[in-house]
Amino acid sequence: MESFTPWSALAGGVLIGASATLLLWTTGRIAGISGIARGLLSSAAGEFAWRALFLVGLIGGAWLYYAFAAPVAQAPVVPHARPGFPPLLLVVAGLAVGYGTALGRGCTSGHGVCGLARLSPRSAAATLTFLAAGIATTWMVRHVIGVQ
């Protein structure tokens, strides 16, 4: 069970919005994580370094937060594996997230944050769709199949 944490959630969201603004302002690019990472797989010249550096920053930022916040926090901060969570479910979920974000051209950050901020009806449709699918699937997995 997770407790409601409005302030850290809001502050984290503000930083994510600031990150997307900074990237667009400086480089002209949209901060969509699946698109940035997927672009690493194509070999277009001049496209690799900025994407790799953004992702190094992403990992480094999380690492910094864990390093400073974990020793003083009362609630869990660092992700930990769920005991007994089926590996097969993780693999199927990973394939679906990968293929789905490639086909739909975006994820929570690209469509959900940047697309909504650009007032894009296309991104709003995508966001409503993946939210509804996520809620329905979580209900299935947790309450019908019984995996926690």
Added chain:
Amino acid sequence: MKAARYLASLASGLLFGIGLALSGMTRPQKVLGFLDVAGQWDPSLVFVLGGAVIVATLGFRLVRRRATPLFAASFDLPANRSIDAPLAGGALLFGIGWGMAGYCPGPAIAQLAAPNVETLYFLPAMIAGWVLYRATTGVGKATRQAGRA
């Protein structure tokens, strides 16, 4: 200009990573606590998305007053406006995967900051999904792709 662009990308990534970790969204339990509306519902993700969208909406408006970005020749924005079958199918499939395990691409990659056994299964599978898409459609092969969203 190139160095400035690279440094700005790194700084943007850092902000994003701190924001994700601070918001709790790097923990799949927290994400599923939001998606599980039939359980002990945790509305925190509404605040994450709300805060991010409000700041980005205001920020993007200010940025788009400029003719060009600071360190690049032009803005590079998705031109596709159509709500079509690939968008719907892709978003549906992504949502199903998200609801199964609680990872979307940002948190899945940020897992490398503190990897655990789940990272071993999810992250390679997600990358395999991207490769599978490219292999089956040919989209994104050695081209600058539109799929940046």
